[in-house]
Amino acid sequence: MPAIRISLIGVLGLWLAACERSLPPEVSPTLHALQDVHGGGPPGSLVFHSARAGNLEIYRANPDGSDPQRLTNSPTDDAWPDISPNGRYVAFASLRTGNREIFVLDLSDGSLLNVSQSPGDDNWPRWSPNGREIVFHSNRDGNYNIYVVNGDGTGLRRVTSSPLLDQWPDWSPNGKRIAFRRGNDVYAIDADVEEQNPVALTNLPTVINQMAAWSPNGQQIAFMSLREGYCSVFLMSADGEKPENPAVNLTPKTPGDANSAWCSRAPSWSRDGQQIYFQSMRASNPETGGDVELFAMNTDGSGRQRLTASPGEDGGPRVR
Secondary structure, eight states: OOOEEEEOTTTGGGOTTOOOOOOOTTSOTTTOTTOOOOTTOSTTOEEEEEOTTSSOEEEEEOTTSOSOEEOOOOSSOEEEEEEOTTSSEEEEEEOTTSSOEEEEEETTTOEEEEOOOOSSOEEEEEEOTTSSEEEEEEEEESEEEEEEEETTSOOOEESOOOSSOEEEEEEOTTSSEEEEEETTEEEEEESSSTTOSOEESOOOTTSOEEEEEEOTTSSEEEEEEOTTSSBEEEEEETTOOBTTBOOEESSOOOTTSOGGGEEEEEEEEOTTSSEEEEEEEEOSTTTTTTOEEEEEEETTSOSOEEOOOOSSOEEEEEEO
16 A cells, blocks of 8 residues: 655645755655754654643653744644654654554654554554564454554564564664564564574563663663552563563653552663663652653662643653
């Protein structure tokens, strides 16, 4: 099925700062994978979804959460964005077609491309380190599995084919492996061949471990786990956790708060690997009063900073 382009009114005026130059012949002119474009802001810029205007829409902000700018305008939810390495494209999941699909927004001209094209549930897009491909999860074949597609919607391929639940993928920094949730555990698998060398990185099949995010140096993985009774961000070695080197809880809840009133998840890394961004609902004031907001912290859990303070959910932070 041919890709569908939809014009986004109002975005063009915000993002005319894109630089144009000729591309090497091996680079698709549609993707501009090696172009130095800054439509998404300078390196370190943040994209996220927010319900501050009603339904969930995609926003861009400075790394400290300042100067938020709305990128999408849809009557249905747009969520879980990721910005391409060159800053020109934002991939996100949207319900604008009636079911959830993966769209790519070109910040230089406001055009929008549906790259998933299925009647199923397609979600959680993540750009490859070279900016050419997008990994996501989908139930288009019945069960949730991991898929990869080129940034222009061509070349769809399946990476996993397990009967278990496969969701929430993320690329290794060298693009050779993909971390994801299988069943209730975090796994890693080769990115270029279907169902090749899957390895379990956690071993807690009775509790959910998901939303893995590889550190820029490839040595650690941040992820969300329910192992302590509430969802929290944990950190482990990229080789997986072991009894002598277990994952560490970076966002322990405030004593006295109910487990149901505390949830930190969707971690992602700063460009330099010095901070972890995440979304969190925290019952205690002056935390979030039960609202979902964006935070950043050092990789040992110290130095936590709240980045947003708007009504409605602010979530899915990703940094260029």
